[in-house]
Amino acid sequence: MSEMMLVTGGARSGKSSFAEKEAAKYSRVLYVATGIAYENDTEFQARIKKHQATRPANWDTFESFQGIAAYLDQHSNNYDVIMLDCVTMLVTNLFFTLLGERELTNEIADEVEAGIQAEVSAILEAGKASQAKLIFVTNEIGLGVVPENKLTRVFRDIIGRINQQIATQVEEVYFVVSGIPKRWK
Template sequence: MGKIILVTGGARSGKSTFAENLLKEEPSVCYLATSIVQPGDTEMADRVKKHQEQRSKKWVTEERFRDVGQFLSEHHQYKGYLLDCATLLSINYFYSLMVDEYGEDYALIDEKIAGFTEDEKNKIEAKIMVEWHKIIENARKLSGDLIIVSNEVGLGIVPENPFTRWFRDIYGRVNQYLGKESDEVYLVVAGIPLEIKK
């Protein structure tokens, strides 16, 4: 059985590079890319391109943020798996739930978000956590390691936007869950990995 390894850190801390280096000796790796590039978003497209260029050309890339647990249950052939990143998976999964409910009317979605009750917020967070439970449950059945990259969101300023504050809290609770369930946890600061659980 493989290990679950969490690699966290701030923006441009070097966490993705460190995570990729953990798998550089593996003969077969599946890179689970969770970002979405919206049409016209050249900045995000550039970020994705840089990530693609720095990782091994031998790796298989699977672009998805939904049903990752199911994917892992059906694909046991790799020696390593790298999910980058948990933060984007959570927010993209959230917006996909909103699109399922309200269609692709983003003005309506923004209106609905602004009016969420605490009960509605709790139900949405529970759905996100169910998705993470499925990922961890199926990762435990893999023979290869699953490395999860996630942004450390608790060290910056408190966002002024209520939605961002709420989702920052969700990210934090996702990280707590992943830290608890992982066999190893690393915090990357200024390109230097600090082992905080092994």
């Protein structure tokens, strides 16, 4: 059974840098990148390239928001640590994939959330079965105002519950503010 950690904080809080420093303590690192840049999104493509350039060359990378649990089942024991950055992008991509072109009704929101929870549960189970340490990075987005539209409110609620789902399963939880990590669990 592996050790698991959750690192959370606001945008640009330093959470990824903190998690990367933790991962760098190990020899064999897998970086699971869940952000996907679409063809017409040059700004996000540039962000991804910047992230790729800052990672050590000896780290392996798996870039996807789907099939993560299956990938970990097959490959996780090749690594000492696996860093999943980030849960927020994972949930975003799954949310819009599962929603598709449908109107967001309450029933469909429940269905989408159940699909995301199942995917995250599978990742957690794969992490528990692995010998590698699993580090999750996520955004704490519930600290601001209540969003003005239903889609954003539903998304905020889902990511909040997913973060709770992960936090209850991991041994360590860190909250990062202005580059300073504080251990909460």
